[in-house]
Amino acid sequence: MANGNGRVGLRERLTQAGDHIRTSQVWSSIFRPGSPFRAGYTDSPRNRSYVIMNNVLYHLHPVKVKRHAVRLSYTLCLGGLSFFLFILLTITGIFLMFYYRPTSPQAYLDIQALATDVAFGQLVRNLHRWGAHLMVLTVFLHMARVFYHGAYKPPREFNWVVGIVLLTLTLLLSFTGYLLPWDQLALWAVTVGSNMGAYAPVVGDQVSFALIGGVQITPDTLLRWYVLHVLFLPFIIVVFMAVHFWRVRKDGGISGPL
């Protein structure tokens, strides 16, 4: 359509370009049938099902859930937020890995440099730290929520156990990350914390030795905990999270209503 000047307006051109893209083969190969981004999407029960079914989200959510389950007051989104915080921590953590060397004294200097030399470095570090504390909190509250709803009862007993493993792994992830800034706070908090493990009967000394890589915390401990923090524990926790989410679906979806 032409405007007063007999020329095609910008808005028209953009609309045409948008239509052209959305009907292209590339676009429709990315967005599967039912996707709201696909050309000709209409809000119908069929498409509402397809949005989930034809989406990677189908691994997390069924097409339909019980009505009480979508009420914010039932779950408070705690489990979902824990998972989201884990993703956020992964992203910010990868960012931090670009600027961090797990050696002494470079570790401390790199953390300092985040605040001065790296664009958004301090912000990302803050997000990583506060997000980690928040995740410990949401995981714990999620556990309490599940308990008060009696959601650990059959057939969900095993998923509760998996949840306890996830809680432990979350604490370990937080604890191993605590040492990495290599400042006085990190060093002595980890010293106090890991000294407790040394009191374990029979195997205490061995556990302590394996964890901190020696009889006391040294720069070697830094490397060890760094690997645990960025590779080993995330790998383990992802495996357990996969089982956890899968069992939620297999055990009949979210529990309740009360």
Place this chain on the structure above:
Amino acid sequence: MAGLPEHLLRRSAEARAKAEGRDVEEVLAELKGEAPPPPQESAAPAPAAADPEPAQGDTAPVEAPAPAAAASGPVRDLEAESAALGVPVSLLQRAMEGRARTEGKPIPAMASAPAAAPAAAAPAAAAAPAAAPAAPAIPEGVTTQRLLTVVKAGAIQQVKSSPQDKVSVWPHLLAIEFVALMVVTAGLIVFSVFVDAPLLEFANFNEQPNPSKAPWYFLGLQELLSYFDPQVAGVIIPTFGLIGLALIPYVDKNPAVKPSDRKLAIMIFSFFVFASAVLTTYGSFFRGPGFNFSFPWVDGIFFDF
């Protein structure tokens, strides 16, 4: 009619007697095969009797037209029509009868003789002038019904579960999750802009800060260290705490989920949650130099995230 219970036989006889206006005992005797069927008109002899497997007496259409009425209708040559249309005679005849019935007209007579119709056209015989339906010509010992199956009431599986009130995940749940995610992200970013993560001096093995505190989630345990032996507070309590947590579903056998039906479980769990919250708060904010008790508003806060 052997093999049929007496009461069923009697009920059948009563019904037939009522329909035909005859005596019950007479019909009953006839059904039992004790008395010969009443003499019928010789006009309806052949088809039913000639049929090797005799149809039940009831199949004889009651509305069989009187011969006079049949004679009055137009005569159609069904054989010729069948040849012309390629439709079997029996079907043509059934269509004709049906049409006549709905229009309330007498069924037209047909040119072809009913007796000549093949066995498949047995119903056609009904159109033959028969004044009254013939009594069943069922030989002795032949049962005219078959038991196909016995279905017990409980044997049918109830596969259909009771309907549940469900909503689509898209858009209802995903929208809520997306908003929750955005709110948390925004809150975290704002908080991170204004509050920096702590970074103290470079790690120094020779200078232990006073007090030295574990990360906050371990401060409850560190607090316990002031009361118990390190083996108890540092090892036994956390180990048994985690194992105990994991065992909850296998210890709590109460199937109820309503809070009012599981007061004991809720009380015990709440006690531990509350205790750990108190211990953590206490260890975080009320412990000063030497890990001795101190008021945070008097001596300051000895706590770092």
